[in-house]
Amino acid sequence: MLTHIHRCASPVVTSNSRYLSQGGHFVIEAAWVDAVVRIAHSVVPWLILVAIVRPESNGLESAARLRRISQFYGLVIIPLGWITPVGMYQEPLTSLVNDYVDIDVPPNDLLFTIDNHLLTNNQLTHVAFPDRINS
Amino acid sequence: MSNLNQTSPARVLVVDDSADLRQVFCKLLEREGYEALQANTGAECLRIVAETPLDLVLLDVVLPDLSGIDVCKHIKSGEKSAGVLVLNISGMKTSSFNLIEGLEGGADGYLTKPIDHRTLLAHVKALLRSKRSEEARQRSEQALKEAHDQLEQKVHQRTAELIASNDLLRQEITDRKRIEEALVAATAMWEQTFNAIPDHLCIMDVRGVILRANQAMRNCFEPVHGDLVGLDYELCYYGTTTPERDHPCAAVLSHGLPVVCEGEFPMLEGSYLLASYPLRDGTGQQWGAISSVRDITERKRTQAALKETEEKYRGIFENAIEGIFQSTLDGRFVSANPAIARMFGYDSPQELMSERNLVREHYVNPEQRKVFTRLMEKNGFVRDFELQAYRKDRSIIWTSENVRVVRDEAGTLLYYEGIVEDITRRKEVEQERLELLRRLVSAQEDEQRRISRELHDQMGQSLAALLLGLKSIQGIVDNEPARSQVQRLQEITNRIADDMHSLIRELRPTALDDLGLHTALSNYIAEWSQQSNIAVDFHSYGLSNCRLDNQLETTIYRIVQEALNNVLKHANAKSVSVILEKRGSKVSVIVEDDGIGFDAELLLRTPGRHGRFGLLGMRERSMLVGGLLNIESTPGVGTTVLMHIDTSGDILEAE
16 A cells, blocks of 8 residues: 655646556555554555645655654655755665655656565565556 | 345445544455445444445444444344454454454454555455355355255156146046957947848958958858958959959949949859948048948849739739729728729729819718718728719719728828729619518518408407307306306307407507507517516607607517517526617617527527527518617627617618
């Protein structure tokens, strides 16, 4: 299950969810981190996509909050944004998040990235490639 | 209630008080093609379960109103919801105890949170699969049961049909047996009938080969030819298969037309009647013929004899002197021979038998026809019935008829037939004889009357004078011997006078002429009774103050006189009854005694004057005055002489 945390009306964001669903993933969208926490207590997400730009809080802060919850230690968290955060591939961000994806990334690239991470995390047995997505 | 079937998606109810979680589960399930419903409380869950057919309930154990365990128990205890799967999920009640409690509460699965969505799906799928299988199994079982029931029903039905069929078969067998028995009986009867017929009967095919022959034919030909079946018909009757001329059966076989003819066969003696008919199958095609040959030799002989007899009879009929006829009951001639036609003055029997001529119109006295008819109805015949008849030219003849009735088997009168004899000459002779007799009797009576008168007048007077003279001498003579001599002479004279009076009465009583029959008979009977010492009972009716014709009175007197003489001479009777009666024009005389009786008919037939002369004389006297006299007598019983006269001239019927 992929949890896509966002509270954005951007058509790009919603279309990403759609792409991922078409790619065969089960995507849950949540507006608030609390919701994710609540859901996650019952249904373990494999990967969380979190939009960095959010009205109430920073997506990275949400990611940090999630990391503090024990059961999310091994969880793949990937922020989505328009601009790569500074120090993205350095500490402390590298401990906080697993990767960064542009919010308007092509669907196949998004799917590829997601699948790679899931594969790495033993959540997938194979990765399907771009022709899975019909945007 | 199960919603699970092969075509509709499974319906899953997600029960969790967390809306987010319900959303996640519903989305997950819908993604997998399931239909997802939501409930956030135990009560709502139970309501939905009661109303909606569900396949699975994803049930959070901890609910705000009820325990998930209880909800599960409730679901499993429901009649319609017992088949709904329940998958408990709990994040708080995760111990083994909770697991056991949940499963023993009826849950089909128990997952603890957090749960991997795939694990959840796998459980859901497994449970649904299991349920599907179970339901499929149940359906199969149900189908099997239904099939079994159907099969059983079919088996029952089939069994019933078989039983019915069996019964029918049995019935058919019974019927068939009965038919066979009937057929055997019919065949036997046919055989018996076929063989019982005394005529030659055979069935042959279209070539004339004998297929079957009855006993009579076999008895006739088998001694010569052996078994007739397979033999040519012609060989039997003609001795050859190529007779000189076609035999009748050949015509039947070649043309299919029935033949009936008389003829003779070279192989048989006598004459035969052959009847041969074609035999056809159901399509009308001739397959053979049946032939019957009857020996008519005797019949021919009889016919010839009959013909000869008929010719003889015809000869007699045509040439007889007497008239022979047949007539209907109403008197129409049916047949007549030439003699009767000539008798009645017709040129031919045909003229006599024409419709205009009726028998009754030939009667001079129509009353005679009535008498004739009455006698025929009573006795069935008349003998020597004499009547006067008109000829064609209205001249009168006397005929004597012997006629009998002819009846059918039921006894119904069909017609009369008889013989008519012209007795005119005989009647004339008879009339002459009667006339002579009448004259003789009359002369005899006249002579007797004359002698009687002379005796009465002359002798009587002389005797009276003699008696007076003797009386006067008796007064004069005083000599006793002379007186007694005179007295003796007086006695002798008285005796002579008495004898003379008796003689006069015997000859012809004067009272008959002077006072009439009644008085004369009374006197005679009284004197006869006194002299014979036989009691006589005399009754007279209707004649006290009336006189009959002189000849009739004389005849009656003489008949009574003769009858009483016979009683005295022969009857040995103790009493006699004499009745004389006149009613209208009919006069009857009856003289009846209680004597020894006699055989009257035998006596009348006995030759010799003494035997029958008195009776014959009485009959003749009676006939002279147109009367009928009958004498009835039975040995040991007595004798009755009856005489009936109709003074009007009507015909009296003999009894």
